[in-house]
Amino acid sequence: xxxxxxxxxxxxxxxxxxxxxxxxxxxxxxxxxxxxxxxxxxxxxxxxxxxxxxxxxxxxxxxxxxxxxxxxxxxxxxxxxxxxxxxxxxxxxxxxxxxxxxxxxxxxxxxxxxxxxxxxxxxxxxxxxxxxxxxxxxxxxxxxxxxxxxxxxxxxxxxxxxxxxxxxxxxxxxxxxxxxxxxxxxxxxxxxxxxxxxxxxxxxxxxxxxxxxxxxxxxxxxxxxxxxxxxxxxxxxxxxxxxxxxxxxxxxxxxxxxxxxxxxxxxxxxxxxxxxxxxxxxxxxxxxxxxxxxxxxxxxxxxxxxxxxxxxxxxxxxxxxxxxxxxxxxxxx
Numbered sequence: 540x541x542x543x544x545x546x547x548x549x550x551x552x553x554x555x556x557x558x559x560x561x562x563x564x565x566x567x568x569x570x571x572x573x574x575x576x577x578x579x580x581x582x583x584x585x586x587x588x589x590x591x592x593x594x595x596x597x598x599x600x601x602x603x604x605x606x607x608x609x610x611x612x613x614x615x616x617x618x619x620x621x622x623x624x625x626x627x628x629x630x631x632x633x634x635x636x637x638x639x640x641x642x643x644x645x646x647x648x649x650x651x652x653x654x655x656x657x658x659x660x661x662x663x664x665x666x667x668x669x670x671x672x673x674x675x676x677x678x679x680x681x682x683x684x685x686x687x688x689x690x691x692x693x694x695x696x697x698x699x700x701x702x703x704x705x706x707x708x709x710x711x712x713x714x715x716x717x718x719x720x721x722x723x724x725x726x727x728x729x730x731x732x733x734x735x736x737x738x739x740x741x742x743x744x745x746x747x748x749x750x751x752x753x754x755x756x757x758x759x760x761x762x763x764x765x766x767x768x769x770x771x772x773x774x775x776x777x778x779x780x781x782x783x784x785x786x787x788x789x790x791x792x793x794x795x796x797x798x799x800x801x802x803x804x805x806x807x808x809x810x811x812x813x814x815x816x817x818x819x820x821x822x823x824x825x826x827x828x829x830x831x832x833x834x835x836x837x838x839x840x841x842x843x844x845x846x847x848x849x850x851x852x853x854x855x856x857x858x859x860x861x862x863x864x865x866x867x868x869x870x871x872x
Contacts, residue, residue: 542640543851545601548589554852563644565615572609576663577638579854579867604638606666608659626653630666632821651826654834664840664866669829671819672700675772678815679748683708686746690753693719701726706832714739770813782816841865
């Protein structure tokens with residue numbers, strides 16, 4: 540089978556090589572997936588540059604790709620929950636990625652069935668962002684009727700997080716460029732704040748939970764609108780000791796991340812608040828829950844550009860350049 544291989548890390552980026560490698564055999568509890576589409580994410584470029592080695596120390600050569608859509612071709616011993624011919628998708632297990640290939644062996648615990656209303660290319664835009672949203676909401680400990688603020692919720696993450704949060708009964712507020720207001724409100728947001736006209740830090744207070752998509756520079760304002768004792772989850776901040784413990788990392792890494800995230804911890808401690816960093820992991824049951832919430836609202840995933848597998852490096856460059864209007868997708872097979 541053909542697969543996109545990363546042969547070495549490079550801080551300035553490097554190209555993947557398209558190679559013929561053996562088709563994997565599904566092991567115990569696994570399904571062999573004939574891949575039809577794969578999402579391309581900033582995470583893929585971070586892996587190429589070696590920026591996640593402390594979190595997940597992948598060894599090269601490495602088959603690249605973190606989320607896929609495809610059809611179950613074969614089942615391994617004791618594989619449960621799926622049958623040959625099922626259309627499935629997943630966030631690849633952290634321990635073994637490899638979505639940029641014609642076939643992938645994936646443990647059934649990571650898989651979910653694709654909603655019928657989504658094409659394969661649309662579905663490729665769902666697993667990573669939908670699971671990030673769901674896992675962030677779990678960390679926030681929010682309940683029905685609580686208020687959630689998503690910073691910069693006009694991108695692909697907001698497109699998944701807003702309807703999922705609404706499906707859980709939350710009151711959702713987000714901000715961004717005013718040209719996106721109509722689309723974001725149509726997703727279910729209760730309030731949209733145009734950052735050019737209004738500073739959310741001046742108009743919001745005592746929200747129950749915050750999801751940060753902008754990073755460290757925005758955290759003081761986000762903590763400022765969060766209620767005392769509330770929780771903030773960051774997609775772009777610094778990993779900390781709590782994250783390392785949650786991920787089951789070694790004592791050394793727990794110490795390293797505790798030092799790295801100390802600033803965030805101090806910021807949160809001033810009002811008894813809680814800071815969490817998230818690095819999304821595989822979860823088939825969670826993805827199925829998110830899929831059901833999205834299907835109930837017929838949420839369409841936004842696809843920007845579709846490349847063939849042979850142009851994987853152009854796809855990675857497109858994502859690295861930013862400014863996308865949706866997910867970049869590889870068509871495979």
